[in-house]
Amino acid sequence: SAVISQKPSRDICQRGTSLTIQCQVDSQVTMMFWYRQQPGQSLTLIATANQGSEATYESGFVIDKFPISRPNLTFSTLTVSNMSPEDSSIYLCSAAHLDYGYTFGSGTRLTVV
Amino acid sequence: LAKTTQPISMDSYEGQEVNITCSHNNIATNDYITWYQQFPSQGPRFIIQGYKTKVTNEVASLFIPADRKSSTLSLPRVSLSDTAVYYCLVGSTLLTGANNLFFGTGTRLTVIP
Numbered sequence: 001s002a003v004i005s006q007k008p009s010r011d012i013c014q015r016g017t018s019l020t021i022q023c024q025v026d027s028q029v030t031m032m033f034w035y036r037q038q039p040g041q042s043l044t045l046i047a048t049a050n051q052g053s054e055a056t057y058e059s060g061f062v063i064d065k066f067p068i069s070r071p072n073l074t075f076s077t078l079t080v081s082n083m084s085p086e087d088s089s090i091y092l093c094s095a096a097h098l099d100y101g102y103t104f105g106s107g108t109r110l111t112v113v
Numbered sequence: 114l115a116k117t118t119q120p121i122s123m124d125s126y127e128g129q130e131v132n133i134t135c136s137h138n139n140i141a142t143n144d145y146i147t148w149y150q151q152f153p154s155q156g157p158r159f160i161i162q163g164y165k166t167k168v169t170n171e172v173a174s175l176f177i178p179a180d181r182k183s184s185t186l187s188l189p190r191v192s193l194s195d196t197a198v199y200y201c202l203v204g205s206t207l208l209t210g211a212n213n214l215f216f217g218t219g220t221r222l223t224v225i226p
Contacts (some may be wrong), residue, residue, distance in 0.1 A: 043216040104156025
């Protein structure tokens with residue numbers, strides 16, 4: 001399966017600042033996604049990162065708050081903007097490949113203080 | 114998307130067989146059933162996928178009755194390292210036009226020594 005490297009693995013940020021999370025896949029993949037997972041809870045899909053075009057956001061998530069880039073078939077970033085304590089969560093990158101299926105990164109544990 | 118219902122938690126002793134059942138009454142004709150495993154501080158990991166009857170791989174078996182309204186993940190002779198959250202997902206596969214994964218609540222399995 002594809003291997004995903006997600007950085008940073010964790011961070012503590014001040015409210016009002018922004019954090020960019022990077023996701024690198026070791027092979028070209030069909031689709032990339034970003035999820036959020038509150039501790040002890042299930043995963044919630046934030047958006048699908050589209051290569052060369054704007055991301056597709058799920059209900060409750062907007063581009064101004066979670067801008068996403070995907071400049072090529074192996075890399076994507078998620079920015080959490082103007083952070084508040086409510087944004088404290090685990091953010092996970094996922095990649096989908098026709099041969100490998102879905103693979104997930106290890107996540108970024110974000111704490112906003 | 115078919116909604117899934119699973120037990121919130123289960124406990125089992127080491128060496129026992131564990132069966133986790135998932136209900137998906139509104140499963141569509143093209144939907145597959147997929148199970149993922151998630152350890153703390155890691156992203157979900159694919160376990161097994163099936164469409165009907167029985168599927169077996171090196172780590173688990175998946176039993177799907179003829180009406181496909183439920184499925185059972187079977188883990189033979191669990192060990193402490195099988196303690197994790199197990200998610201049942203129902204939907205199209207990448208090969209049949211799926212876009213992304215939607216996770217339900219999951220079942221938290223605790224293996225007791």
